[in-house]
Amino acid sequence: MLIPFPSLFNREGCRGEYTQRIMLIYNKQWLDNLSIRKAAEAWVKCGRISVDEYNAIEAKYPSGYKPHGIGARIGLFIFGVIIVSSASGLLFLFTGFAREAGIGIQNLLLGIACYIIAEHYVRNKNQYRSGVVDALLYSAITAIGVAIFIMLDRLRDGDYIKPEFYLMLLIPLIGFAAIRFADAFLTLVVYGLTIWLNALLVLEFGSVGQMILPFECMALSVLIYFWVKKQKENKTLEYYARCLWMIEMASALTFYLAGNYMVVRMLSEALLNMEVQSGEDIHLAFFFYLYTIAVPIAYIYAGLKNKNRLLLRLGVLLIAAGILSIKYYHHVLPPETALILAGVALVAIAWFSIKYFKVPRNGITSEPDESLTRMDAISNIAFSELLQQGPTPPVNDVDFGGGSFGGGGASSGF
């Protein structure tokens, strides 16, 4: 088949793993080796493999990517953004703010330049998850998005251009960047825009659309959620774990928001231009009240049952959001009583759970994660001394338990 920009694509791309072979910018061998090295480091720290084995693995699986710690990444991102915005400021200063069309073209050129530099950094400078590339990529997308908006605005002939049209142009653009750079944040943006586009399209159907919007959005979220769950097992998407996690989270969130009482009420007030009089309520109010509280509880239940931390945490956050959104419309209790009751309930639940799960039940425990504790137990220095001393006797699982070391330990991050 004809590939428009052959240099963008990996040469050995074969049809079987078509999409990701073609798209992913990173060297897969290096990514594999990176995750091997990371796993080996965790294992040697908790004594599962010997130091000799660890050293051999380090030598055998080299990776050109040396990801920075989170601190360096944040710093690099901030200064990357400063550079790009100053550069664009300089550009505008030299060319003058003369005409609108000119600004559009400048933005387009700036965006393309940023994108090319981002590609260059990844492909030739072996940057992986470094803040500079993130800054360049996000700036490129923002600039190109603004450029498209300005140009569309120029093109219109007195008419109003529908946002759907703009979204349809934007989604493939950001989607391309998200897939090529396997970027979780951009994935989230694409998901959000898709849901927005979907809502706009449904609303095209007039009053029927307004009626079914919450249910259609729920259905879409469920479909996407289970599709992503299935894709997690897909071998060809293994480098997209972060992106898939993001979609999983976002779809569980939109499934809830689609039926949240406050969201539904605000949307129906805005779309139907109706005022909810006191003593009245929105259509199907009872269903939405129930949904606002029951869905988070279902998330918590499912999270505990399937040991899915994402659903569990989301459920806890959403139940708070649910109570607040109902309280926004119905003031049942004075604030101090509500605060005290909520506090007592939280403390009681936490207290009970800590006692109940002290002894592991169904594989759930309230004690700190043993593997994490043991990893923390040996701080970096002890670890590097360990490496210099040579082999150590295998540490068995009980010795380091107990968590007497607590957190701490220097990581490369901070």
Added chain:
Amino acid sequence: MKSKEIASKLLADNAISKESYERIEVGRLSALFSLNFELKTLLYCGVLLLSSGIGVLVYKNIDTIGHMAIILFIAAVSAACFVYCMRKANSYSNNKVVSPGILFDYILLFGCLTFVSFLGYLQYEYSVFGNHNDWVALTSALLFFACAYYFDHLGVLSLAITTLATYVGIAITPIELLRSNDFNGDAIIYSGLLLGFALIGLSWALNKRSIKKHFTYTYINFASHMLFVFCLAGLFRFSGALFPLIFFGLVGVVIWQAFSERSFYFLLIAILYGYIGVSYLVINFLFMSNHGGDAGLSLAFLYFISSSIGIIFYLISCSKKIRLTPGPPLPVERGDANTPNHE
């Protein structure tokens, strides 16, 4: 790759022995689903809601019939928390003492928070400290410091430091108000700097005597933010050479400290605050000398571009250096979930 695949791949490549592979698999399969972090967070939120609810309750019921009962109840709750902690606590040591349990930490925190409500109420209603409203903060701070050291609790230590800062703030404000009717006055800046240096001095002295060495990080963290913020405020406010000198000295010391403790976090805050200070001076100079013309603006953009490029290279080289050189470990606890950080 998932860890299971990695383990099998390593075994197939003969990179690990059969025994290691089995240890990995046993560890993976026997791993429990730990709710520790989630439960601690819930407990922490519950304690915060409860103590703020109590605060609001007292505030709303001042001068009503029930207030005496409420205040006695709060005093009883606070006292009960402290008694519980005294009975449960492990004996004091200059080193890190293991907390007797998750609940213990939060009961202590709750006792401290209710104590503030109690003391504040006493002062408001009975003026136990006379005209010195600030003494409420000072007394609380002293109690919190004592608790933090006695029970070895980083969260209460953070609370103590912030309460102390509140004391300094309250104590300064009336003087300032009388003198110049200005809240952002010079006295606040000087006292903030003084407090920052005092905290650093205190942590240094205690560190030398090996008393609770793991508290040093919290002290330095608070103190460096405080010093940076007040130095910047001084830099913006006064034109002399004094504040730039203190400021750049501070940036240098924190960067040096960051390298000696291999902490990228301190390096990052030093660079960020430092960049704000330098940029302020440069922009100020450019616009002063160009009267805000286009040339000044272009030069400013050029300054931002070139300086940021320089800092990016510096950050990358530091990141490598800090990652590669083994140095002494951080002598610190970096606020783990056990010890909620207070603003």
